[in-house]
Amino acid sequence: MLPNERSTRQRHAILAALRAAQRPLLPTEILELAQHDAPGIGIATIYRNLKTFMEEGAVQLVQLPGENARYELCGKPHHHHFLCRACTRVFDVAGCPGALEGLAPNGFAVDGHELTLYGQCADCRSAPEAAGNTPSS
Amino acid sequence: MLPNERSTRQRHAILAALRAAQRPLLPTEILELAQHDAPGIGIATIYRNLKTFMEEGAVQLVQLPGENARYELCGKPHHHHFLCRACTRVFDVAGCPGALEGLAPNGFAVDGHELTLYGQCADCRSAPEAAGNTPSS
DNA sequence: CCGATATTGAGAATTCATTATCATCTTGAA
DNA sequence: TTCAAGATGATAATGAATTCTCAATATCGG
Numbered sequence: 001m002l003p004n005e006r007s008t009r010q011r012h013a014i015l016a017a018l019r020a021a022q023r024p025l026l027p028t029e030i031l032e033l034a035q036h037d038a039p040g041i042g043i044a045t046i047y048r049n050l051k052t053f054m055e056e057g058a059v060q061l062v063q064l065p066g067e068n069a070r071y072e073l074c075g076k077p078h079h080h081h082f083l084c085r086a087c088t089r090v091f092d093v094a095g096c097p098g099a100l101e102g103l104a105p106n107g108f109a110v111d112g113h114e115l116t117l118y119g120q121c122a123d124c125r126s127a128p129e130a131a132g133n134t135p136s137s
Numbered sequence: 138m139l140p141n142e143r144s145t146r147q148r149h150a151i152l153a154a155l156r157a158a159q160r161p162l163l164p165t166e167i168l169e170l171a172q173h174d175a176p177g178i179g180i181a182t183i184y185r186n187l188k189t190f191m192e193e194g195a196v197q198l199v200q201l202p203g204e205n206a207r208y209e210l211c212g213k214p215h216h217h218h219f220l221c222r223a224c225t226r227v228f229d230v231a232g233c234p235g236a237l238e239g240l241a242p243n244g245f246a247v248d249g250h251e252l253t254l255y256g257q258c259a260d261c262r263s264a265p266e267a268a269g270n271t272p273s274s
Numbered sequence: 275c276c277g278a279t280a281t282t283g284a285g286a287a288t289t290c291a292t293t294a295t296c297a298t299c300t301t302g303a304a
Numbered sequence: 305t306t307c308a309a310g311a312t313g314a315t316a317a318t319g320a321a322t323t324c325t326c327a328a329t330a331t332c333g334g
Contacts, residue, residue, distance in 0.1 A: 006280055006331050027321085042283045047322060049281095063202035065251050068321070082241050085248075093241055097234035100254060104219050104230055107259030111222075114202050116251045117237060122244030143301050143310055164291085179313040184292060186311095205291070 005052070010045050013037035015058070015073075024062035024070035024081065024090045064090065064116050080115040086124035093117060142189070147182050150174035152195070152210075161199035161207035161218065161227045201227065201253050217252040223261035230254055 017033035018025060025033070027046045034041050050071050053059035062070040064083055070090055082091045093115075101110040154170035155162060162170070164183045171178050187208050190196035199207040201220055207227055217230045230252075238247040 065200035065202055095240040103232040104254055110254050110256040112255040114253045117241055117247050118249040119247040125246055
């Protein structure tokens with residue numbers, strides 16, 4: 001935490017939500033989860049602090065194609081993401097196919113990549129009806 | 138072209154732009170390119186027709202992480218995309234690493250994937266100063 | 275415990291891509 | 305050539321995420 005920054009219930013609640021979820025969260029998902037530790041917390045506070053945490057390097061942005069911005073804690077090793085088409089939750093996927101530089105056209109320099117997998121998460125596969133539709137539960 | 142649809146200079150210009158570019162284009166890029174064949178064409182016409190073309194299956198959406206929607210002609214074989222960080226243009230990437238199902242956590246079912254490569258395109262590598270900054274040229 | 279000041283909550287405001295409106299212009303069948 | 309219906313262009317309107325405003329509140333060094 002940078003100097004001049006105070007330790008508030010709200011800030012802890014946001015970090016706790018991200019730590020507990022173990023997956024990238026939408027601002028609205030953080031809002032709901034953070035209510036547990038900080039009842040009444042507002043969406044503006046979520047956005048405000050996510051911005052601060054990113055500047056501090058504690059949180060990082062997770063952008064998936066056509067999706068709204070999600071956030072996750074920094075420090076994890078290189079990984080990618082899985083988006084469940086049923087519940088719309090995003091999960092981390094550990095591995096990486098690697099050797100992607102060779103795919104680019106001749107003369108192109110590759111310095112990074114993003115991979116997104118789509119399908120159904122374990123929860124939604126076992127509970128086709130219920131499960132999904134509740135990104136916040 | 139569906140029944141009841143007319144052949145206009147604007148529609149041809151949009152398809153011509155996509156065909157000539159050989160890469161996914163932003164609506165604004167299409168707007169500029171289509172001006173050549175259809176001077177005075179408006180942005181509303183671009184959006185209106187892209188929507189129509191998508192319903193017809195002639196054009197498809199290309200979504201990259203954190204980027205605005207781009208469009209490309211349908212019919213190409215499975216491929217991915219490369220985003221040049223210098224000129225922000227997006228290019229097609231022919232190959233695919235494959236074998237991505239295994240990366241997902243146990244119990245997850247993978248039914249699709251998206252891969253985006255980042256770096257510098259050939260043009261921007263050879264002309265560090267000039268090149269980029271001109272997504273429309 | 276005090277007080278200076280960082281932080282918050284609620285809601286207004288902003289941003290920006292995309293869509294709707296509507297008068298005017300084109301297309302294409304007759 | 306004619307003309308009904310589809311298209312277009314300019315611009316207003318939307319929709320949705322994110323940011324700003326500001327009075328009230330909470331934090332923490334002294």
